[in-house]
Amino acid sequence: MPKSTLRFLVITYLFVAAVLGASLGYAGAAGALGRSMSGPFLALFIFAVCFALALLWAWLGAILYVFYDSRARGMDVTLWVLVVAFVPYLIGFVIYFVTRKPLLQSCRACGKDAPREAVHCPHCGAPLKRTCPSCKATAEPEFGFCAACGANLNP
Ligand SMILES: [Zn+2]
Numbered sequence: 243m244p245k246s247t248l249r250f251l252v253i254t255y256l257f258v259a260a261v262l263g264a265s266l267g268y269a270g271a272a273g274a275l276g277r278s279m280s281g282p283f284l285a286l287f288i289f290a291v292c293f294a295l296a297l298l299w300a301w302l303g304a305i306l307y308v309f310y311d312s313r314a315r316g317m318d319v320t321l322w323v324l325v326v327a328f329v330p331y332l333i334g335f336v337i338y339f340v341t342r343k344p345l346l347q348s349c350r351a352c353g354k355d356a357p358r359e360a361v362h363c364p365h366c367g368a369p370l371k372r373t374c375p376s377c378k379a380t381a382e383p384e385f386g387f388c389a390a391c392g393a394n395l396n397p
């Protein structure tokens with residue numbers, strides 16, 4: 243997920259929490275002062291509205307997350323957004339986490355997406371992994387040292 247989206251979600255949740263807290267505080271104060279007989283009912287009503295809003299934001303947040311995450315993993319974005327949006331109680335969100343594909347990596351040669359575990363790019367055939375010159379074990383391109391024998395991969 244891009245950092246800007248994450249920041250947007252965090253700010254939105256903080257805003258909702260602030261509104262929730264302020265509303266409850268106001269309702270509680272109004273009730274305590276006894277200015278209105280409807281105080282407790284007003285507080286209950288405001289709480290219900292805020293609770294519904296919080297649920298709505300959780301739902302929208304889950305949809306946004308799945309939209310970006312499924313795209314980054316090369317999955318069917320439309321299908322998963324619909325599943326998360328319409329399967330009740332966020333069960334679709336849970337199913338998404340259980341079944342999602344591993345993250346993609348981008349090929350250094352052609353720039354297209356390849357599965358994380360791919361050894362060669364499925365689009366241009368360029369090698370996506372390195373082999374240790376000392377023990378021939380497979381190494382990720384970002385490794386500085388071999389994970390199997392500790393040899394320096396960038397001498
Ligand atoms: Zn490639």
Ligand SMILES: [Zn+2]
Binds near residue numbers: 374375377388391392
């Ligand atoms: Zn090695």
